[in-house]
């Protein structure tokens with residue numbers, strides 16, 4: 001279990017997350033929903049220790065990680081696929097994937113067999129530069145880089161944003177397989193409610209830096225979606 005308890009988070013003097021408490025059960029997909037600018041990305045960054053400051057507790061199993069530096073959280077098994085992918089365009093596909101392996105606790109520097117299985121195109125083009133890939137392929141690369149860390153938990157920030165519709169379904173299938181077949185715990189920031197309903201076991205709805213509703217995905221009503229997500 002990953003659990004946030006009374007978490008506040010800040011960029012410099014901007015107070016973004018307010019009293020966020022959330023339980024993320026092992027082996028489940030938790031969708032984080034809400035309008036633009038409500039703090040969904042900040043929630044993921046806070047889990048990785050990438051905001052300027054936080055108060056409150058973050059527990060991973062029996063370990064308190066809320067004061068740990070980012071690399072220790074990565075070694076503890078949390079991998080992050082940021083919004084916009086953030087791959088390195090001048091690095092090859094191989095180099096981009098292997099960057100993730102530096103977070104492995106066991107020191108292995110390899111491309112895991114799972115990456116080869118999920119992303120044959122990447123494996124057949126390991127020496128090409130990341131920058132020549134399409135948006136959807138770059139998203140696959142960012143997921144592959146996260147998997148190279150051999151994580152227990154993967155944080156995905158709007159993985160389908162800016163991706164051509166033909167690839168969206170492929171990415172969605174990968175996310176579902178990572179959970180259902182590999183057993184990864186997933187936190188998914190998502191604007192597409194129907195995909196969230198398909199993929200997730202649980203949801204957390206955010207508004208103005210707070211969680212305003214959370215529970216089983218079956219409890220996510222259309223009225224809630226309308227109230228907290230309609231623009």
Ligand SMILES: Nc1ncnc2c1ncn2[C@@H]1O[C@H](COP(=O)(O)OP(=O)(O)OP(=O)(O)O)[C@@H](O)[C@H]1O
Nearest residue numbers: 011014016034035036037038039040041042043083
């Ligand atoms: N580095 C930063 N410094 C100061 N404020 C920031 C920073 N990054 C984000 N914010 C502010 O924090 C608030 C929450 O932003 P965040 O990106 O977490 O929201 P979001 O729900 O993920 O939105 P989106 O869907 O647009 O990514 C916004 O008001 C934003 O302007």
